[in-house]
Each structure stands twice: as structure tokens, then as C-alpha cells.
Amino acid sequence: MPSERVDADANLPTPNFTFDPDAPCTCVTGVRPFREGSYRLDAETASGKFVVHNYGHGGAGITLSWGCAAKVKEIVQKRIAVSHDTEVAVLGAGVMGLTAATRLRELGLKVTIYSDRRPVQTTSFKAGGQWAVSVVAFEGKEEELKGIIKTAYTTFKNSIGKGFGVSEVPNFSKSVTPGLEKVMDLVPGLLPDRVSLNRLPFEGHTKPGFQYQTLLVEPPIFLPRLERDLKAAGVMFVPRKFLTKADVLTSLAEKLIVNCTGLGAKRLWSDDKMVPIQGQLAMLPAQPALKYLYGQDGYMFPRSDHVVIGATFEECSDSETLEPDVCKSLVQHMASLFGQAAPITLPHFHIHHPSNARLVNPPLPITV
Template identity: 75%
Template sequence: MPTSRRHAIPNLPTPDFTYDPHAAGACVAGVRPFRNGSYRLDSELASGRFVVHNYGHGGAGITLSWGCAAKVAEIVKKRIAVSHDTQVAVLGAGVMGLTAATLLRDLGLEVTIYADRNPVETTSHKAGGQWAVSVVAFAGKEQELKGIIKTSYTTFKNSIGAGFGVSEVPNYSREVTPGLEVVRRLAPGLMPERESLMRMPFENHTKPGFKYQTLLVEPPIFLLRLENDLSARGVTIEPRQFISKSDVFSSLPQKVIVNCTGMGAKKLWNDQDMEPIKGQLAMLPKQPALKYLYGQDGYMFPRSDAVIIGSTFEVGVDNETIDPAKCKSLVRHIAALFGQAVPVAMPEYHIHHPRNARLFDPTLPTGV
């Protein structure tokens, strides 16, 4: 059961919300590869190829990456025990492709990644980085997701201090955080229990809230480490843009193909369940004194490279055009909660609005 902290709580440092939305790199945009119904993690035989699909994880790609990669490796291992194939093609250089390639290389396979973007150009690189199962559907896959969650969390936690950009940090939230509540429900005891607070420990905060102890994964550090490790082990990333599934089969020599193309699967595999959800982030200068994550109808993640404030939630929008006005509103909203700006109505496109939670986990109670 959650515990209550009724003693006086000193205020934690207040962020500096000075922000120029038009400065270079101050606003970034990416498209989450959301799949209606559930993510896809399965295999099929097509045109003489063994294809493993691993995509549709929405905003939880980094969070679920190691767990999904372990499932991919398990599927491929069973296949090659019979087929004796030694070469594997991985499609996509986002976090799903890089982690899958890592574990496939662990099997002793010759792995080549084919992608139309380098890791630094992918949506994975633009992610905020909190470890939480957010913006992903998983209808009918609760047991599978439970295993994925456990593997991912354990792998990330064991990599703290090893150069993967992972740290354990508190997350303070005005309301329960759906992406972390999924973890509490499916894998109780995996993470430290949340704490109920009489008040949030920040300037201008007087209402109750919650404290979670979770992980922060910094995508720029994590992806670069994966890329460098793969390169050192002989895994290359080949620039390639496929126009269709038949193009994939006709142009690649490998008999085993792992499809980690995210939104690209909508076109390549004609997956009409794929739906883009655009997200924009405001990037404030780094502030080393901030050692916590924060969420209240939006979020703030202090990383070593920047303070990330997000995020927008634009269903059906499939472009990465930045909107400085929206990024400015994200900052202004969080700043107002700390008493550092005039309060404003929360924009309808904020991702953390409670009414969005049940879109991705319909088992959550109404009002969460």
C-alpha cells in the first residue's frame, strides 16, 4: 500500500524557465509509432523469408526496448536452430532496431542494420526518456507485456553507471501517472512503491501528490552507446530506403529479417492499425541542480544535455515540423505551476491530460 509522508517537506530547487522558442534546438518534434489494438511482436513466413515484426510501441519504445529485443532474440534463436541461418537483416535504426541487433549479435549472428535514418535522426533520439509504459496499446498481451517490462527494467537498472545514460530518479506527480501505474499493476514489486505526499515539495505547490522512484534513460547517450558497441562488434548501419515489402525481399540477401520500422510498417507491411501521434518537446538549457522528474498535465525531465519539457499529443499528424508557439506554451504551463509565469489554461494537445490515459490502458479506472 502507498505510504503517506506527513512531516514537513522542504522545497526542491525551482527550475530556470528562461526560454527562447526560436533558438536553435529549442523545440524538437517527432512522431510516435502508435499501433491501435496492440504493438506487434510476432513472426511470419513470407516469400521464403522468416520475418520477425517488432514495432508499434508508441511512446514506450525506449522503455520496452530491451524486453522486446529479448523476445525477438528468442524467436530468431528457435528459427535458426532449424534453419541454421547465420545472417540477419534488421530494418530500422531506432531503439528497437539497435537493441534487437545487439541481442542478435550476442547469438553469434552476422547482423546488418538497414535504415533510411541514422540513430540520431530517429524519433527514439527525440524521446524524453522517462522509463514508463506510456502511449502504447496492449490489448490481449498483458502477460507478454509483463515479461517485457520485467526484462527491460532489470536490464536498464543493471546498466546504471555503465555509460548507457541511465539513472534512478524520483518522479513527482500531481496525479497518478498512467505509464507507471501500468507497471505497478502488471509487475507489482518491480519498482519501489509509490509514496503519497501531503504536498508536492516545490515552490507554489500546496496540494497532495505522488512520488515514484523510476529510471531516466537519456536517449542521446543510450543510442550512441548502442551504435558504438554494435560498430565495434562488426554490425554496420547501411543507408537504405525501401518502397514496399517486395522491395525488401528482392533487395536483401538475408533469409531472416527483423522489422523494426515503426511508422514505416504502415506502408511497407500495409499495416492500417498504425497511427502517427506527433509530439513536440521544449529544450531548456541543462540545469545540473535539478535531480527530479516532474509531471502535471505535462512533464519536465532534467537530463545532462537539457531540461526537457513536453509533450504535445497530436493524433494523426505525421510530420516533424516544429511549432515554436506550442513549445513556448509547454514551458509556460510548467513554469506557471512553479509560480514562475502567469497561469494559463492547459492546451488540449498536452499528452499527460488524464482523459488520454484510458486510450492506451482501458483497464485503468475512469478518472485516472
């Protein structure tokens, strides 16, 4: 049961919402690789190749990455016990590809990563970074997901202070947060209980809310660290764009292939369950005094590089076109919640918040 606490009158620091949407690097667009029904984590044999699929985690890729990588390692370990293969190709240089490659190196395999994008160009690098199981479907995979969640969280928590960009932080929200509630439901005791507050401790806030304790994983630190470690271990990064499944199976010399292509799997493996979900992010200058995460009709994640405000939620859109006006509206809306701007009517886009989060089991129908 959640514990109760009467909130003190003191406020936590208020963000500086000064924002120029036309300045370089202040707006970011990413596309979440959501898969209807469930993420895909299984294996098949095709054209003499053993292919492990690890994709479709929506907005929970970083969150689940180490847990999924451990499952990939288990699948491959069983295979090589029989096949005695010594080389493996990993497709994709996002967080799923990098963490899978890291775990496969532990098996003594020669690992090569093939990708048409560098890690810093992937959607993973654009993620906000809160550790929460959000925007992912897992129909029929509840038991598997429990283990993945536990392994992922434990691995991230054990890396705090070791240069991976992971920290433990409070998250404040006006409503219960499904991504964290699902963790507490599936793996009781993994996260501290949420705390009920009689008032959120911020300027401009008078209503009740909740405090969670979770992790912040900073992609601009985490992904480059994984890349450096892999290169230091002899892993090659090969620029490569595959056009078809046949291209993958016939052009690679490796008999072991781990498919971490995210949205690319829709085309490469004809996976029509893949649904792009576009999100816009506004990037404010870093503000070291902010030591909390915040969620209310959008989210705000203060990181060491930026204060990230997001995120919009446009299903069936794979556009990576920057929309400065949308980012400006996100900032204005968030500022209004802290009493720093007048309330605004948000534009046509959907805001990613608890009432429309695509964390489903079974999955919800898609509406566009």
C-alpha cells in the same frame, strides 16, 4: 499498498524557465509509432524469408526495448536451430532496431542494420526518456508484456553507472501516473510503492501529490552508446529506404529479417493499425541541480543535456514541423505551476497527461 508520508516544508530546487523558442535546437518534434489494439511482436514467412515484426510501441519504445529485444532473440534462436541461417537484416535504427541487433549479435549472427535514418535522426533519439509504460496498447498480450517489462527494467537498472545514460530518479506528480501504475499492476514489486505526499515539495505548490521512483534513460547517451558498441562488434549500418514490402523481400540477401520500422510498417506492411501521434518538446539548458522528474498536465525531465518539457499529443499527425509557439506555451504553462509565470490558457493542442494517456487494454477509440 502505497505508503504514506507527510511532506516536509523544504522545497526542491526550482527550474530556470528562461526560454527562447527561436534559438537553434530549443524545439523538437517527434512522432510516436502507436499501434491500435497492441504492439506487434510476432513472425511470419513471406517469399521464402522469415520476418520478425517488432514495432508499434507508441511512447514506450525505450521503456520496452530490452524486453522486446529479448523476445526477438528467442524467436530467431528457435528459427536458426532449424534453418541454420547465419545472417540477419534489421530494419530500422531506432531503439527497437539497435537493441534487437545487440541481442542478435549474442547468437553469433552477422547483423546488418538497414535504415533511411541514422540513430540520432530517429524518434527514439527525440524521446524524453522516463521509464514508464505509456502510450501503448497491449490487448491480448498482458502475459507477454509482464515478461517484457521485467526484462527491460532489470536490464536498464543493471546498466546504471556503465555509460548507458541510465539513472534512478524520483518522479513527482499531482495525480497517479498511469504508465507507472500499470507497471506496478502487471509486475508487483518491480518498482517501489508510490508515496502519498500532503504537498508536492516545490515552490508554488500547495496541494497533495505523489512520489514515484523510476528510471531516466537519456536517449542522447543511450542510442549513441548502442551504435558504437554495435559498430565495434562489426555490425554494418547501411543507408537504405525501402518503398514496399516486395522491395524488402526481394532486394535483401538475408533470409532472416527483423522489422523494427515503427511508423514505416504502416506503408511497408500495409498495417492500417499504425497511428502517428505527434509531440512537441521544449529543450531548456541543462540544470544539474534538478534531480527529479515532474508531471502535471505535461512533463519535465531534467537530463544532462537539457531540461525537457513536453509533450503535446496530436493523434493522426505525422508532421515533424517545429512549432516554436507551442513549445513556448509548454514552458509558460510549466513555469506557472512553479509560480514563475502567470497561468495561461493553453492553445488548441492536447497535452499528454494522465487523463488522456493512451495506455490502454483494451484500446480506446481514436478521436481526432
